[in-house]
Amino acid sequence: MAALDQKSPNVLLQSLCCRITGKSEAEVAHQFQYAVRVIGSNYAPTIERDEFLVSEKIKKELMKQRREADAVRFSELHRKLQTQGVLKQKWSVLYLLLSLCEDPRKPSSRVGSYGALFAQPLPRDAHSTPFYCARPQSLPLSYPERGVAQNNTSMGTSGISSLGVYSLNGPSPTPQSLLIGPPRGAEIGEVALVRDILYVFQGIDGKFIKMSSPENCYKIDSKVPLCKSLRDISSRLAELGWLHNKVRKYTDSRSLDRAFGLVGQSFCASLHQELKEYYRLLSVLHSQLQVEDEQAMSLGVDSTLTLRRLLIWTYDPKVRLKTLAALVDFCQGRKGGELASAVHAYGKTGDPNMRALVQHILGLVSHPILNFLYRWIYDGELEDTYHEFFVASDPTVKTDRLWHDKYSLRKSMIPSFITMDQARKVLLIGKSINFLHQVCHDRTPSGKIPPASKAVDSPKDAAELFTDLEGAFQGKIDAAYFDTSKYLLDVLNKNYQLLEHLQAMRRYLLLGQGDFIRHLMDLLKPELARAATTLYQHNLTGILETAVRATNAQFDSPEILKRLDVRLLEVSPGDTGWDVFSLDYHVEGPIATVFTRECMSHYLRVFNFLWRAKRMEYILTDIWKGQMCNAKLLKTMPELSGELHQCHILASEMVHFIHQMQYYITFEVLECSWDELWNKVQQAQDLDHIIAAHDVFLDTVITRCLLDTNNRSLLNQLRAIFDQIIEFQTTQDSLYRSALEELQLRMQFEERKRQREKEGEWGVTAEEEAAENKRIQEFQEFHAKMRSELRILSYSYQGIVQQFLVLLMTSSDESLQFLSFRLDFNEHYKARDPRLRNSLGATRGRRSSNIL
Structure with missing residues (x-):
């Protein structure tokens, strides 16, 4: 069983056919093809609410009537109708038009022959884009598949597990129909080119159209006999396969890269969704080709699936894949917020379809960023393992430097749709919450600041939120910013007396308390006149306390006065007390964030x-x-x-x-x-x-x-x-x-x-007079x-x-x-x-x- 589990579904199905019939693989080829069609089918009413399939049917009818210009015009009108929200039941209108144009005299078998085309669709992904509205069946599992080793989880995430385009264990053998080439010297038929093109659409080399590595494009061998018109159309169609390969290569290389981060994985998921819609279209085309092959064998009817019709039907997918390929090129080497900025830049286009496509991708890509943002501004939590968010944290910074050094803006990761002012506010909100928790030891009572993080918006909500940056998004940021900042300032002022400490700095260290400074200087004069080496700090501290008790400084808060102290500076030779004396003010805790x-x-x-x-x-x-x-x-x-x-x-x-x-x-x-x-x-x-x-x-x-x-x-x-x-x-x-x-x-x-x-004596003697004169002479000198x-x-x-x-x-x-x-x-x-x-x-x- 372990060996069987490692095999692809088509290999297991082929083994089952062999066991039931008791024949070899070559002998059960027909039964195997029939089993694939049965498994890939979903027998449901032919009238299905599937707008894309009905529109495709209308195009086919127009093409059968040789009305190519009308088919092109219908495709353009239908694309414009999809961008409008006036009609809610577009499929009903289209189906009515299709029913009116059908000839009731035709046999009902015609409906049955197209039963697979209008069968019950695959369930549509909740996040898929509004275009590529196909509801096709899976491609047959016998078709060549690309060798991509993925587990069931990753396939389910990308939305491709239900499709038979890619197997789990590498490519299957190429069908015999492709191995049999045309007779030597005969020109290749258009049907064979259509089959080749369908393979090329999936990134697989066909019999005549192969990837040219030197030129990096799909080419038809110059030796193959083919008219110039078919060769040109085939080359134009083959470009779709090149674009598919480019997008697929990017998703394959990045999907399993964890270092790419959540934003990058969301980007890959959005690309997978687009490829999923593309594969649905291919499944419809392939189912049509199978039906026409059966009709050709049984009724001898010519195939209506021509290269020109493929060119028309793949016009929109080609435009979208071109956009995706250009986006992939532009996003190379980017991740996180920088990747979101790159996607956002591509949304600035006048084409409403492309704008909607990029907007949808942006919603998926920005969803993890919104996740980070909500957890940061509501809980103060930052779990950014791969450094994708524009707020960075340095775990080596200690608590006393939390506000200044621990958190910073990673400017390269700020999405272009978020302004610098908004990013600064986001940084301050989370920083304030962490400061309250870690420095102020305040667990933020309920009702003071925004509640704990709510359920994160969906990708659609994220896209709408980021398109209204000056409205809803700005409102969320401002509300959290003002409430959190106000609460933090209230805590600092009421619990830690920030403003009182600021005034104390002015009164004492900037000599604003005049009576205290004058009295302190009077008391210190005898001490400070001495040599600096003879001073003792405890004596000066006692004089400081005396000056406080004798002046208006005594009426200050005890919290203020206990921080006031004396400090002796470094002593140099010849310094007196005046040169080394200084007042000091001790700060710690939250207020040390201001008084660093x-x-x-x-x-x-x-x-x-x-x-x-x-x-x-x-x-x-x-x-x-x-x-x-x-x-x-x-x-x-x-x-x-x-x-x-x-x-x-x-x-x-x-x-x-x-x-x-x-x-x-x-x-x-x-x-x-x-x-x-x-x-x-x-x-x-x-x-x-x-x-x-x-x-x-x-x-x-x-x-x-x-x-x-x-x-x-x-x-x-x-x-x-x-x-x-x-x-x-x-x-x-x-x-x-x-x-x-x-x-x-x-x-x-x-x-x-x-x-x-x-007393009647001489006033002075000669000796005394001489001594007096000598002293006076010395004084004059x-x-x-x-x-x-x-x-x-x-x-x-x-x-x-x-x-x-x-x-x-x-x-x-x-x-x-x-x-x-x-x-x-x-x-x-x-x-x-x-x-x-x-x-x-x-x-x-x-x-x-x-x-x-």
Whole structure:
């Protein structure tokens, strides 16, 4: 039995005939042919609702009456009628016309002779296309078959298992009728060519028409005696076999290739369905040929199945096979969404028949894509084994980078009928669901977002859905997108306080909480003045907690305050606490998706810049306090008036510079950028919008605070100015300290002198007077040194500021150009440096041209 199971149906049938009759295979040839016809027949009423067979019968009647032009016109009108939905019972109309044209005087045997032609049809596949409306019988199993090793499942899927064109175990022997050629020197008859053509239609070499491998086409041997007209018609008909081979070769090579994916297998299935309809037509033609052979032997009637009639009847199949062959060529090497795009491109034609054909194939091809899409947007599941879907997943990415790196768009697989905006929304929907499940540990309660995946639409529904991209399809995507994104943002805001953490970043790391920052700086001043290597983080953390309890920061949420911490940066030789101190803010869980490591490093850079600028303001405040407190005390030392005046002037320049810089940073950079960020966050439709707005905010702050690579020279100049302010504080403190010490010593000397004079003694001795004069001389030398240091400091500061202003003036950022105007509002530096005059003129010229 195992051996029998491996044989083809025609071999088994032939063996059965031999066993029943007890004769050899050659002796039971006639019985075998009869058995094949019986098995291939389906005795049913001749009046069958089969539009194609009735139309074919009408064509034959017209051809018998030598009305070829009417047959062509009828074929064209019938094809147009098929594209219209006005008539629902087209077969009834056609059958009525056929009945009216028949001669009632003819014998009824004529109907019986065509009984096989109008027999009960094969069941039509639910997904077959609207053309090729034939309902034929199977081809006889004794015909030569193509060697295709397929199992029953694959044959059933392709819709060819019911046809006898292809066997399971290779080709059967060629019938004896084909092996017997025409007499030598006699011209081949048209009937023999018709038989050959029917074989060629199936991709099988005939007796006279064979495949020419060098030329890749079917050719009639030039030695065969045949008139030119029949040779030309045969060549035209043989093209149908070449087209069939091309499509069949593609399906054979791809059907068993699992790597081709579900979309590719659907494409092969659609091609199989088209070939199935084509085979049905061939079965009708072959059945007609058999009937006419029997009539020719019994009644001597000539065959009506001519080459010209075959040319007419195969016109539509040839056009469709040409489309399929071109589609196969265009789809070579493509799979998944890219394959669907290729099929969709062929649907842009003005021929309604071809458009319907491609639309039907597209429905089958896009069905797996719709399957992927529904599971992704409703369940967040992505089972794309062969990488066909346009959403890609990287399993190596950890949970903390799920939103940013795990899922991405595979742009080559985005079907051309899906827009980039729709693809982006599809990506966001599934990504949001996975983010809720894996990062937020939220299993999505029912009613919050769309329910679990519903039953997937049929291929027909898929085709209709993808033809209405701006309607039904867009509606499905938008509904899932808005509901899922809204729910995700609600979870982040309510359960994880995303907006509160964003405001905390502004208050603490961007120095928005003014009272807290000022008090913290006051408390940290003694600690940070020490060497960086002597600092301990726990001491600084204690000071931080003191500053929180003493200011309005104490009213913040405990969830916020517990994340605020102190951080010490990497220590370099010579650094003080001011150089390494930084505030830190700990983030983890879902909010770390917004506040990534890159974002937190940007926050730390901005904090260090703002902290240094705030320290300059703090230093200048101390300088001004020192000047105000010591001004009256040092009036008794007139020799210091010049230096003190120089200190006042230099301090005023620095105060003006720092105030303008602080205004620029606080209002023009931070406040304006923060207002834009907050408005975007309030209007955000999904998490990506929030992340993008936050990234733009940080990039803007980094750029306009001169922290990017393009403004490195400006930042270096600004840091040099800050260093000059610190050096000026040190120089002025040294001046005041030495002046106050000298003043104290002079006051003590005068007091001793008055006391002695009051006692009636000399006020000073010669030795004391000499010592006093020597000390005064040393102070004057120190005073001259301090005067020189102040002069050098002032000159160096003004030179650095001038260079800074030149860089600002030549910047492409208008806000930096306006900053240069405010820094030199009285044109003090412009008068000292001709480069500023040139830059100012060029800037004004550019602005005037822009206005004009």
